Amino acid sequence: MTPSAPPTAQLTEIVLARLAEVLPPGRLVIDAQVLDSYSHDEAEWAPYGRPLAVVRARETSDVQAVVRVCLEHAVPLVTRGAGTGLSGGANAVDGCVILSTEKMTRIVEINSVERLAVVQPGVVNDDLRTAAAEHGLWYPPDPASAPWSTIGGNVATNAGGLCCVKYGVTRDYVLELEVINGLGEIVRLGRRTAKGVAGYDMAGLIVGSEGTLGVVTEVTVRLRDLQPPQRTVAGYFSSIVDAGNAVEAIGASGVIPSALELIDKHCLAAVDKWKNMGLSVDANVVLLGRTDAPGAAGEREAQVMLAAFEAAGATWAAASSDPEEAEALFAARRLAYPALERLGPVLTEDVCVPKAAVPEMLRRIEVAAVENDTLIANIAHAGDGNLHPLLITDVGDAAARDRAETAFRQIIADALDLGGTVTGEHGVGLLKRDGLYQELSTEALAMQRAVKQALDPHGILNPGKVL
Amino acid sequence: MTPSAPPTAQLTEIVLARLAEVLPPGRLVIDAQVLDSYSHDEAEWAPYGRPLAVVRARETSDVQAVVRVCLEHAVPLVTRGAGTGLSGGANAVDGCVILSTEKMTRIVEINSVERLAVVQPGVVNDDLRTAAAEHGLWYPPDPASAPWSTIGGNVATNAGGLCCVKYGVTRDYVLELEVINGLGEIVRLGRRTAKGVAGYDMAGLIVGSEGTLGVVTEVTVRLRDLQPPQRTVAGYFSSIVDAGNAVEAIGASGVIPSALELIDKHCLAAVDKWKNMGLSVDANVVLLGRTDAPGAAGEREAQVMLAAFEAAGATWAAASSDPEEAEALFAARRLAYPALERLGPVLTEDVCVPKAAVPEMLRRIEVAAVENDTLIANIAHAGDGNLHPLLITDVGDAAARDRAETAFRQIIADALDLGGTVTGEHGVGLLKRDGLYQELSTEALAMQRAVKQALDPHGILNPGKVL
Numbered sequence: 001m002t003p004s005a006p007p008t009a010q011l012t013e014i015v016l017a018r019l020a021e022v023l024p025p026g027r028l029v030i031d032a033q034v035l036d037s038y039s040h041d042e043a044e045w046a047p048y049g050r051p052l053a054v055v056r057a058r059e060t061s062d063v064q065a066v067v068r069v070c071l072e073h074a075v076p077l078v079t080r081g082a083g084t085g086l087s088g089g090a091n092a093v094d095g096c097v098i099l100s101t102e103k104m105t106r107i108v109e110i111n112s113v114e115r116l117a118v119v120q121p122g123v124v125n126d127d128l129r130t131a132a133a134e135h136g137l138w139y140p141p142d143p144a145s146a147p148w149s150t151i152g153g154n155v156a157t158n159a160g161g162l163c164c165v166k167y168g169v170t171r172d173y174v175l176e177l178e179v180i181n182g183l184g185e186i187v188r189l190g191r192r193t194a195k196g197v198a199g200y201d202m203a204g205l206i207v208g209s210e211g212t213l214g215v216v217t218e219v220t221v222r223l224r225d226l227q228p229p230q231r232t233v234a235g236y237f238s239s240i241v242d243a244g245n246a247v248e249a250i251g252a253s254g255v256i257p258s259a260l261e262l263i264d265k266h267c268l269a270a271v272d273k274w275k276n277m278g279l280s281v282d283a284n285v286v287l288l289g290r291t292d293a294p295g296a297a298g299e300r301e302a303q304v305m306l307a308a309f310e311a312a313g314a315t316w317a318a319a320s321s322d323p324e325e326a327e328a329l330f331a332a333r334r335l336a337y338p339a340l341e342r343l344g345p346v347l348t349e350d351v352c353v354p355k356a357a358v359p360e361m362l363r364r365i366e367v368a369a370v371e372n373d374t375l376i377a378n379i380a381h382a383g384d385g386n387l388h389p390l391l392i393t394d395v396g397d398a399a400a401r402d403r404a405e406t407a408f409r410q411i412i413a414d415a416l417d418l419g420g421t422v423t424g425e426h427g428v429g430l431l432k433r434d435g436l437y438q439e440l441s442t443e444a445l446a447m448q449r450a451v452k453q454a455l456d457p458h459g460i461l462n463p464g465k466v467l
Numbered sequence: 468m469t470p471s472a473p474p475t476a477q478l479t480e481i482v483l484a485r486l487a488e489v490l491p492p493g494r495l496v497i498d499a500q501v502l503d504s505y506s507h508d509e510a511e512w513a514p515y516g517r518p519l520a521v522v523r524a525r526e527t528s529d530v531q532a533v534v535r536v537c538l539e540h541a542v543p544l545v546t547r548g549a550g551t552g553l554s555g556g557a558n559a560v561d562g563c564v565i566l567s568t569e570k571m572t573r574i575v576e577i578n579s580v581e582r583l584a585v586v587q588p589g590v591v592n593d594d595l596r597t598a599a600a601e602h603g604l605w606y607p608p609d610p611a612s613a614p615w616s617t618i619g620g621n622v623a624t625n626a627g628g629l630c631c632v633k634y635g636v637t638r639d640y641v642l643e644l645e646v647i648n649g650l651g652e653i654v655r656l657g658r659r660t661a662k663g664v665a666g667y668d669m670a671g672l673i674v675g676s677e678g679t680l681g682v683v684t685e686v687t688v689r690l691r692d693l694q695p696p697q698r699t700v701a702g703y704f705s706s707i708v709d710a711g712n713a714v715e716a717i718g719a720s721g722v723i724p725s726a727l728e729l730i731d732k733h734c735l736a737a738v739d740k741w742k743n744m745g746l747s748v749d750a751n752v753v754l755l756g757r758t759d760a761p762g763a764a765g766e767r768e769a770q771v772m773l774a775a776f777e778a779a780g781a782t783w784a785a786a787s788s789d790p791e792e793a794e795a796l797f798a799a800r801r802l803a804y805p806a807l808e809r810l811g812p813v814l815t816e817d818v819c820v821p822k823a824a825v826p827e828m829l830r831r832i833e834v835a836a837v838e839n840d841t842l843i844a845n846i847a848h849a850g851d852g853n854l855h856p857l858l859i860t861d862v863g864d865a866a867a868r869d870r871a872e873t874a875f876r877q878i879i880a881d882a883l884d885l886g887g888t889v890t891g892e893h894g895v896g897l898l899k900r901d902g903l904y905q906e907l908s909t910e911a912l913a914m915q916r917a918v919k920q921a922l923d924p925h926g927i928l929n930p931g932k933v934l
Contacts, residue, residue: 113719113823136721158664169662171671172639185910193819194851195636196888197625197675198895198906199915199933204638204671208664225721252580254603254692297761352660356580384661421663428665439665443652447922448666454921455914466666 007075007095012052015073019053019097022065029054038100039092041080044347045405046088046430051078051098058103060178060186060217066099067215068184070460077460079211081122081153084145086348087429089157089210089465099215101152108218110135115223116175116192121152121216125159128221137223140167143425144337151219158208160425162259165383166292167224169425171207178218179206182456192220205451210427211462213455230258230290231302232326235309235317236283240264240366240378243285244359246312247382250289251355253308255301259290260383267336267377267390274339279332282316287382288329336379340390343375347408349389350432351415352424358385364414365389372407374400386424412438428466436466474542474562479519482540486520486564489532496521505567506559508547511814512872513555513897518545518565525570527645527653527684533566534682535651537927544927546678548589548620551612553815554896556624556677556932566682568619575685577602582690583642583659588619588683592626595688604690607634610892611804618686625675627892629726632850633759634691636892638674645685646673649923659687672918677894678929680922697725697757698769699793702776702784703750707731707833707845710752711826713779714849717756718822720775722768726757727850734803734844734857741806746799749783754849755796803846807857810842814875816856817899818882819891825852831881832856839874841867853891879905895933903933 007015019028029035030053040048052075057063070077079099080090092098104120107128111117112135119128125146128139142161143149149159155177160169176190190196190203206214237243243262250260268280279286287309291301302319309317320326340346353361362378365387369376380387389411393400412422412435422428422435437445449467474482486495496502497520507515519542524530537544546566547557559565571587574595578584579602586595592613595606609628610616616626622644627636643657657663657670673681704710710729717727735747746753754776758768769786776784787793807813820828829845832854836843847854856878860867879889879902889895889902904912916934920926 113715114821115718158668160662164662171668181910181914183910187908187911187914189911189914191888192886193821193853193888193891195627195631195819195848195853195891197890197892198888198899198903199912200676200680200918201625201638201668201671201674202911202914202918204668205918207668209667213667225723248580251582256692294760294764295762297764352662354581354660381662386660386662419659421658421660421665423664424660424662425664432665436665441654443648443650444654444656444669445666447648447654447656447669450921450924451667451669451672451918454917457917 007052011073015069015075016053018069018072019055019066022069023055023062027055027057027062029056038080038083038098041083041085041088041090043086043088043429043431044345046091048088048091049094049096051092051096054098054100056100056103063099063215063217064180064184064186066097067180070097071184071458074458075460076463078462079215081150082124082148084149085153085157085429086350086426087423087431089427089429091430093464102150107131110137112137114192116220117223118218118220119151121150121155121219123151125149125151125154132223133226136226138226139173139221139223141170141173152216155207155216155219156210157427158425160381160386162261162381165260165381166256166258171204173221174203174207174219175222176220177203177206177216179214179216181214182458182461208427210429210465212452212466213461227258228292228294229323230292230326231298231319231321232329233289233302233305233309233317233319234329235287235314237285237287237313238315240285240362241359242313243287244362246287246309246314247358248356249308249312250305250383253304255291255304257289257305257383258292259288261288261333262378262380262382263333263336264378266375267340267379268332270339270343270377271332271335274342275335277332286332288333333379340377340392344392344394347391347404348426349387349391349408349411350423350426351411351420352384352386353415353418353420355385357418357420358382361387361415361418361420365411368407368410372403372410374404374407376407385420430465433466474519478540482536482542483520485536485539486522486533489536490522490529494522494524494529496523505547505550505565508550508552508555508557510553510555510896510898511812513558515555515558516561516563518559518563521565521567523567523570530566530682530684531647531651531653533564534647537564538651538925541925541927543930545929546682548617549591549615551616552620552624552896553817553893554890554898556894556896558897560931569617574598577604579604581659583687584690585685585687586618588617588622588686590618592616592618592621599690600693603693605693606640606688606690608637608640619683622674622683622686623677624894625892627848627853629728629848632727632848633723633725638671640688641670641674641686642689643687644670644673644683646681646683648681649925649928675894677896677932679919679933680928695759695761697759697793698765698786698788699796700756700769700772700776700784700786701796702754702781704752704754704780705782707752707829708826709780710754711829713754713776713781714825715823716775716779717772717850720771722758722771724756724772724850725759726755728755728800729845729847729849730800730803731845733842734807734846735799737806737810737844738799738802741809742802744799753799755800800846807844807859811859811861814858814871815893816854816858816875816878817890817893818878818887819851819853820882820885820887822852824885824887825849828854828882828885828887832878835874835877839870841871841874843874852887897932900933
């Protein structure tokens with residue numbers, strides 16, 4: 001399952017010696033247990049190989065040194081941040097060097113006038129948000145992994161989150177990147193000005209490329225003003241399709257919520273089982289809408305969402321501007337994933353469909369669950385049609401795993417059938433490569449391969465991922 | 468000045484015969500006068516060659532047919548929309564085929580739920596805005612050329628405009644593109660869903676590539692809700708540097724205006740000379756700020772701008788929510804360019820600098836004007852640091868033209884020195900190629916060339932532009 005043959009003992013020895021030679025002390029790790037812990041991300045089911053070394057880089061010069069050694073000896077290089085990825089994009093290839101940027105945690109600059117931050121790639125998403133807040137500024141992209149995932153990893157997957165429905169994804173915030181390219185050179189791509197069209201958008205191309213076109217060593221991101229206080233509207237629904245209809249109605253109303261999240265009964269039950277919050281007694285599905293529009297506009301948007309919930313058959317719905325009450329509701333959203341993980345390995349799907357297709361897609365996910373006798377829970381960034389069906393199987397139950405894999409493929413096919421994409425925000429990695437081949441035409445895929453070949457001519461950058 | 472040698476009479480004959488053979492009637496034009504009118508855009512000073520034919524495409528199939536004929540005979544293909552470009556990006560190369568998409572004016576779909584529009588590339592920017600408004604929706608990018616320029620041309624240059632300071636540029640709105648690629652194949656790039664990371668961002672790469680990586684035959688753009696009513700704040704200043712300081716102060720205040728435009732005394736005088744509006748009597752420089760924040764928030768933002776104007780030394784400043792009064796103020800902004808063109812050929816600069824550098828950049832432009840004895844007027848999207856110094860020379864005065872070219876180069880060097888870019892929204896075309904080489908490192912340029920070579924392996928797509 002790995003794209004390259006294992007290296008000979010002799011090559012391993014040479015590469016390790018070269019790495020030890022070019023790197024400052026404390027960067028190179030070859031302890032087998034450490035190598036093992038760095039050999040995969042959090043994607044269930046994705047295969048991974050054995051790295052020959054891990055390098056914990058601290059500076060751009062460390063990264064460049066590693067890339068050059070890999071170029072010298074045609075050794076695959078797999079870059080990772082915190083390893084919270086969900087598609088296997090950071091999984092080791094046999095005989096690769098794993099480059100971890102998690103120690104590159106310097107916030108180089110926060111600039112209030114230009115409203116930008118310059119950070120090393122290992123800065124944790126929440127840490128950047130906290131640092132920006134001290135200047136009255138805000139970095140919006142907020143993947144569920146925000147307490148652990150790094151900006152470098154977020155750039156690699158073009159990470160999204162709850163607020164994307166209104167505020168966009170990582171690519172919308174990346175201004176400039178420092179990158180070690182496929183020739184081992186340090187390049188600056190993009191710009192720091194508000195606008196610019198000097199040549200092709202290479203920074204935008206690197207975002208979402210999962211370490212296959214270059215290794216990001218510094219990131220300049222746009223910041224916004226701190227988010228205004230939010231109003232929350234919660235709705236309980238007896239069916240997931242009713243909730244889907246409410247989502248579609250909000251889409252048609254013109255209101256763009258600052259978040260619109262869906263949590264189904266399986267998630268609620270798992271949270272109850274763990275935290276005893278009593279949620280699953282009242283609701284089969286919960287929708288949580290938010291608006292951060294100021295003043296009367298926010299009040300109006302909250303009322304529009306409330307009306308949409310009620311018209312779609314909510315069994316209970318209420319608007320609240322009390323932050324504590326809202327926090328309690330969103331706690332269930334945040335707890336859903338860890339609560340489900342207590343039930344067994346969770347494979348997180350990431351399809352994204354047009355807003356009007358949300359009810360039908362949710363219906364088809366239920367069909368896939370029933371037909372394949374698989375527990376599929378749903379959390380969703382419903383407002384932008386980005387659904388995260390969570391497929392849960394018992395450890396060691398091979399037959400259940402087979403059925404779940406069938407359901408997984410069925411969900412991908414259904415999403416494509418409804419005009420959707422196989423990955424909204426987690427990336428292709430290994431899990432969605434087959435899906436990518438279904439989604440893109442042969443000609444469009446060939447263009448992607450041509451770009452890969454052009455920018456990584458020696459094929460050392462995260463080989464076998466994405467394409 | 469053109470990158471390819473003129474074609475032989477024999478090749479011309481063969482290519483014209485092939486085009487006549489593959490195209491439906493009424494597409495191919497070889498009339499010398501028509502060829503001449505299609506051989507350049509509106510960039511003063513940019514050289515252009517003689518095309519061997521113009522094709523006015525109506526359908527994707529026409530475009531594909533032309534690209535294939537050009538591939539068969541290694542004939543350069545230069546694509547253009549309305550020809551309102553300001554960098555020579557659409558200028559003919561000797562012996563090229565000019566492909567005009569101006570007749571591809573179909574609005575294929577406007578979708579209120581997904582909030583998107585699908586259009587052929589020849590749809591005029593203002594026409595899309597009007598059509599979207601009928602659905603209560605809005606296409607924000609609003610270059611000054613909006614009454615004439617096409618969405619295809621806007622995509623080619625990643626066009627901006629007045630509202631970009633708050634609402635972003637063309638790339639922020641492009642979801643999906645249909646493109647004829649460098650192999651003559653029809654490909655769909657991007658997606659229609661709100662989010663998606665299935666492979667590299669090829670649609671984003673095509674945006675701003677000025678017809679050098681593919682020919683766009685259909686564009687799917689994101690739409691927003693209709694813009695709310697705006698409040699306007701006007702300020703008169705006695706010096707351009709005072710006005711620049713007001714711009715910097717607004718940047719630091721955290722208010723993001725929905726427009727923040729600067730018009731200098733030369734523009735005001737030219738408008739007065741033409742329309743007798745009496746503007747230049749009262750002000751040396753006018754700043755026009757707008758906010759579309761609803762209710763009290765808008766009132767607050769207007770007051771912040773007003774206070775910034777006054778603190779920076781405005782000789783007069785006032786806020787108004789009266790649309791007619793505001794329109795009169797913005798009329799001067801719109802009339803500035805045509806008014807100046809009455810004085811002589813206008814070369815429009817397009818540098819973009821960090822917001823904090825706006826006062827210093829405006830000062831340096833004044834220095835460049837004085838040192839080179841050149842009339843330089845200024846209009847600027849000041850809020851995002853995108854300045855349009857307008858260099859005016861008398862027709863036929865070669866010495867004046869030489870001095871103006873020196874001033875032009877000096878402004879580019881100053882913008883780069885201040886951390887800016889050589890082009891904010893007009894594109895590289897021919898006029899900014901030298902500037903691009905100054906702005907990007909050798910290694911970053913090589914990456915751009917590698918991408919060009921990968922996607923246009925036969926080198927037929929708008930050769931010699933950008934790179």
